Amino acid sequence: MLMGLYNYWVVVVLMMIGFYIVIAHGNLIKKIVGLSIFQTSVFIFYISMAKVDGGTAPILVEGIKQYSNPLPHVLILTAIVVGIATTAVGLALAVRLKEAYGSIEEEEIQKKDNLDC
Amino acid sequence: MINIVLLAFLVVIAIAIVRMRDLLAVSMLLGIYGLLSASFFVTMDAVDVAFTEASVGAGISTLLMLIAITMTGRSEHPERHKPVLALFVVLITGSLLIYGTLEMPYFGSADAPIHLHVAPHYINNSMQEIGVPNIVTSVLASYRAFDTFGEVVVIFTAGIGVLALLSVVRRPEDIIKIDSTNNLMRAEYLILRIVVKMLIPFILLYALYVQFHGDYGPGGGFQAGVIFASAIILYAMLFGISTARRVINQSVIQFFAAIGVLLYGSVGVVSLLNGKSFLDYSALSADPVAGQHLGILLIELGVGFTVASVMVIIFFNFEGRRDNSLTKESNKT
Numbered sequence: 363m364l365m366g367l368y369n370y371w372v373v374v375v376l377m378m379i380g381f382y383i384v385i386a387h388g389n390l391i392k393k394i395v396g397l398s399i400f401q402t403s404v405f406i407f408y409i410s411m412a413k414v415d416g417g418t419a420p421i422l423v424e425g426i427k428q429y430s431n432p433l434p435h436v437l438i439l440t441a442i443v444v445g446i447a448t449t450a451v452g453l454a455l456a457v458r459l460k461e462a463y464g465s466i467e468e469e470e471i472q473k474k475d476n477l478d479c
Numbered sequence: 480m481i482n483i484v485l486l487a488f489l490v491v492i493a494i495a496i497v498r499m500r501d502l503l504a505v506s507m508l509l510g511i512y513g514l515l516s517a518s519f520f521v522t523m524d525a526v527d528v529a530f531t532e533a534s535v536g537a538g539i540s541t542l543l544m545l546i547a548i549t550m551t552g553r554s555e556h557p558e559r560h561k562p563v564l565a566l567f568v569v570l571i572t573g574s575l576l577i578y579g580t581l582e583m584p585y586f587g588s589a590d591a592p593i594h595l596h597v598a599p600h601y602i603n604n605s606m607q608e609i610g611v612p613n614i615v616t617s618v619l620a621s622y623r624a625f626d627t628f629g630e631v632v633v634i635f636t637a638g639i640g641v642l643a644l645l646s647v648v649r650r651p652e653d654i655i656k657i658d659s660t661n662n663l664m665r666a667e668y669l670i671l672r673i674v675v676k677m678l679i680p681f682i683l684l685y686a687l688y689v690q691f692h693g694d695y696g697p698g699g700g701f702q703a704g705v706i707f708a709s710a711i712i713l714y715a716m717l718f719g720i721s722t723a724r725r726v727i728n729q730s731v732i733q734f735f736a737a738i739g740v741l742l743y744g745s746v747g748v749v750s751l752l753n754g755k756s757f758l759d760y761s762a763l764s765a766d767p768v769a770g771q772h773l774g775i776l777l778i779e780l781g782v783g784f785t786v787a788s789v790m791v792i793i794f795f796n797f798e799g800r801r802d803n804s805l806t807k808e809s810n811k812t
Contacts (some may be wrong), residue, residue, distance in 0.1 A: 366585030371577060372486040378573040379493040386565035389555040391502055391547060393729045394507055398540070399493055402516050405532070406486075409523045414594060415587035418524045420614040421696065422606055428589070430524040431598045432614040434624060439615065440630040442531045443701045443786060447637035453547040454644040457800060460551040467556045476590050 369410040388468040390456040401445050401450060408434040443450035485519040500555045513537040526697040527615045530689075534705040539790060542712065546797045550804060610768040611694045611775065617700065620775040624758040627778075628743055631785050635740050638789035642733070645796040647803045654721060656806055668717060675717050682710035690783050694772075700779040704786025711787075712794045720798045729795060732788045739785030743778050745749035750774070 376399060383396025412434040420432035456466050463471045492512045499505050513536020520529035559565075584591035601618055609617040619627055654682035685708035693699030714721035746758065755760035760774025 363585075363672075366482065367580050367583065367590075368533070369486065369586050370580040370583060372490060374573055374580065375490055375575045376493055379490075379497060379607050380571045381572065382565055382569045382575045383497055384557050385568065385616060386562050387555070387559065388560050389694055392505065392543070395496060395505055395544070398509065399496065402512065402536070405528070406489075406516060406519065409520055409525045409528060410586060411591070411593050412522045412525065413587055417524060417589075419526045419697075420602065421526075421612065422612040429614070431594050432601055432618050433598050434593070435525045435528050435615050436705050438528050438617045439531050439619065439699075439701060440527070440700070441626055442528070442535050443705070444630050444633050444637075445795070447634045447789060448533045449540060450797075451637050451640045452646070453543055454628070454641045454797070455549055457797070458644055459529055461804070466551045467558075468560070469556070469558065 370407065371406040373403050375408070376406070390459065390466040390468065391453070393458065394452045397444070397452070401441075403415075405438045405442065408438050461464060482519055482522045485515055485522065488515050488518070492773075500557060502548050502555055503545070505555075506541055508546060509544065510537050510541035510558075510763055513540065527613075527699065527702070530697050530702045531705070534702060534709065536783050537711075538709055539705060540793075543793065543797065546794075546801060550801055555642055566692055605676050608768075609771045609775075611771070613668035613696065615697075616693050616699055616775065616779075617771075620778055621758075621760060621771055624747075624774075624778060627782070628747070628758070631740055631743055631782055635785055635787050638736055638785075638792045640794045641796050645800045647799055649799075649803070675713055679710050679714060682713070683707060686710065686787075690779065691776075693779060700782030703779075704783045705790060707783070707787040708790030711791050713794060715794065715798065720795060720802060723794070724795065726789070729792070735784050736788035736792060739781045739783070739788065742784065745775050746774055746781070771792050 363375060369441040379405060380396045380398075380400030383399065384393050387393060387396065414428060414430050417428040417430040418426055420429045420435065422429075459471065460466050463474050465474075489512060492508055492515065496505055496508050499508065503629045507514035513532060517529045520526075520532055551725060553686070601614055601622065605611065605614050605617040605622075609621050611621075613615045686703045689698035689706060690700060690703035690760075693703070711723065711727060713725070748757075748759070750759045750762040751757050755762035758774070758778075763773050764770035
């Protein structure tokens with residue numbers, strides 16, 4: 363059981379580390395890093411599920427019977443590129459917040475907002 | 480065996496990222512994390528995914544993090560937001576998820592439900608129906624082309640978002656000032672500049688190979704777009720953003736980002752007009768398999784255009800913003 367589920371447990375650990383960074387850290391850049399750790403853990407989850415014992419990469423070659431499942435590969439391939447595009451939007455928002463508030467720490471931004479109203 | 484070690488490394492790096500307060504170190508660690516997960520994907524037979532993760536996770540994303548940090552500051556505030564409560568929530572969620580995995584089919588088992596449904600159809604029939612050896616490409620570009628169209632639109636939208644958030648309009652005197660500071664800073668990187676100049680043609684050629692060989696080996700529009708963009712970004716890093724803008728005009732790039740999406744969509748419309756369903760390429764030619772080949776070539780080209788242009792747009796706007804904040808500071812002093 364340990365070997366059969368090891369990959370999935372690592373996925374859960376990584377996911378929880380990412381989740382912890384997102385909720386416990388106040389720095390917006392660090393939060394984005396946490397989100398991308400979370401995101402990568404989902405990628406690892408899908409790709410682990412696609413693996414078949416004794417299988418090979420899903421590129422058709424003569425004489426090979428067993429291939430790993432290509433469908434999760436497709437889903438994750440596009441998700442990676444979409445992930446970087448959305449991360450870039452997040453970073454752009456952080457840069458604009460820095461310009462507007464002079465800080466990217468959540469607490470300080472909150473303090474400034476409270477002073478304004 | 481090697482995948483167990485790689486996964487353990489990933490956990491170690493993730494813990495190091497939590498503890499590290501220097502954001503520069505964090506972004507370097509994130510680059511290593513990306514590279515290690517790419518190696519893990521290779522051991523899991525996901526070569527196309529590994530290719531993408533290596534160019535995106537270890538390349539472009541580290542770069543964007545670094546540029547963002549130059550503008551937002553390097554160190555993180557030591558204060559945590561209710562760490563005990565956060566740890567409690569995380570532990571509860573984690574143990575529930577672990578409990579959920581106990582019911583899962585074991586890793587690598589061939590009779591898991593995921594392998595019994597659609598996948599056998601793709602593996603057995605893709606050669607006759609699509610005629611492309613790389614099953615990932617045939618699923619990505621033909622069976623699930625509508626899905627991929629959605630992803631391309633998302634990337635395009637993200638490009639527009641970054642453009643809306645970060646683009647700056649400059650006065651000509653500022654441009655001259657930025658140019659002169661850039662030239663001063665970069666005059667010392669003579670060796671790097673020459674080496675990069677020699678490397679760029681090969682990187683571009685490799686990107687084109689990945690683009691057009693994606694039907695037969697790992698590769699395709701997504702990977703090729705990122706590699707193509709990385710060559711341009713490399714040039715912009717060493718020769719300054721304004722030199723790079725003179726080589727590749729920003730409005731031309733924006734035009735190409737839109738052209739990519741348009742090309743993809745119009746292939747779908749052409750097959751609609753020929754009486755088949757949206758993005759059914761067998762309508763493109765008398766021979767269905769030849770039609771599939773043509774369709775995949777065109778839409779991969781569309782994907783490549785959009786991905787490459789959006790990556791360049793993102794980089795140019797981040798870098799342009801940074802130059803702008805630098806001039807503002809020098810105007811103050």
